[in-house]
Amino acid sequence: MVILGLITLALFVVFLGFYLTDPRRMINGFLFNLFFCSLLTFCGYVGFSSGNRIFMIIAIIPLVFLLFISTFGLFALSIGLFLNGRILMKKESRRFSNSLTLISGIFLLLLFLFRTMNPERFLSAEFRPLYAGASLIIVYFFLHLTNFLTAYFLYQFNKPKYDQDFIIVLGSGLINDKVPPLLASRINKAIDFYWKQADAAFPPIILFSGGQGPDENLSEAEAMQKYAIEKGIPFEHTLTETRSVNTFQNMLYSKQIMDSVKGDKYNSIFTTNNFHLFRASLYAKKAGLKSQGIGSKTALYYWPNAMIREYIAIVVMQRKRHTIVVGTILGFSVLLTIISLLVL
Secondary structure, eight states: OHHHHHHHHHHHHHHHHHHHHOSOOTHHHHHHHHHHHHHHHHHHHHHHHHOOHHHHHHHHHHHHHHHHHHHHHHHHHHHHHHHHHHHHHHHSOOOGGGOHHHHHHHHHHHHHHHHHHOGGGGSOGGGHHHHHHHHHHHHHHHHHHHHHHHHHHHHTTOOOOSOOSEEEEEOOOOBTTBOOHHHHHHHHHHHHHHHHHHHHSOOOEEEEEOOOOTTOSSOHHHHHHHHHHHTTOOGGGEEEEOOOOSHHHHHHHHHHHHHHHHTTOOOEEEEEEGGGHHHHHHHHHHTTOOOEEEEEOOOTTTHHHHHHHHHHHHHHHTHHHHHHHHHHHHHHHHHHHHHHHHHO
């Protein structure tokens, strides 16, 4: 029991070290999940070995939860995604980007039925390595998704200090050359931070970042700047970056502007919607910015679809790593299948 407790404590210290050093890392999610699993194991061991009824009940609760998840989790999640997809389609529009929860629900339902049928029993022995390889790939992406969600939730606890020289506001598109509600929430988050820091220390400069789309008469940055000025932000405390067309360019071009104003010694943060916060932080790191982010709230019904989009984007960002892992698994599976066929 002592050894298990020390392992749990060591995992927590390692996680804390990584997270406090830089909360913008996927490995933070993996380390926290590792620590949490070790903590559950430790609590379960203590609960059952103590003989105390209360401790035993506490230890049983996570086991019952895990049993339910492993048995009915896929089915329950698929139904939830179906319902969410229906609500999203009703409240938003019937675009493909708004149908990701519905598609995911169908996929998970098929996966649940597939697992229930256990098709491996219909395969001959020499083709079972292929089935095992496909199953391993699904497990790999499930673990990766779990690490991403954990890292995302942990990042929400990031609270920047009121000593920022710049607040970068990331663009998200205009509607009829006007700031839509989604983008307005990002600007409002920056405005709220601006006034709080102005009261506590000094007013920062708000840097609005976003280029001009082909169907727009002005850049996102200019529209956002106008919106903020109408909300009471002084013009001299604003800057615009009007070249960027994606999040990475938001960060890269904003960095160039901030470097030109302050050199390389400044503090900065960025604002975006909370579902986009973690991925934006990865782009900030890639652009060479030390900026951390603060997120504006998103409607609950919109969150699942947005998170699926974010995860797909994260997978695309890390496609080289995933290609190597998936390719290695498939390669071994095909090799074992060929060997089995040759032996037989």
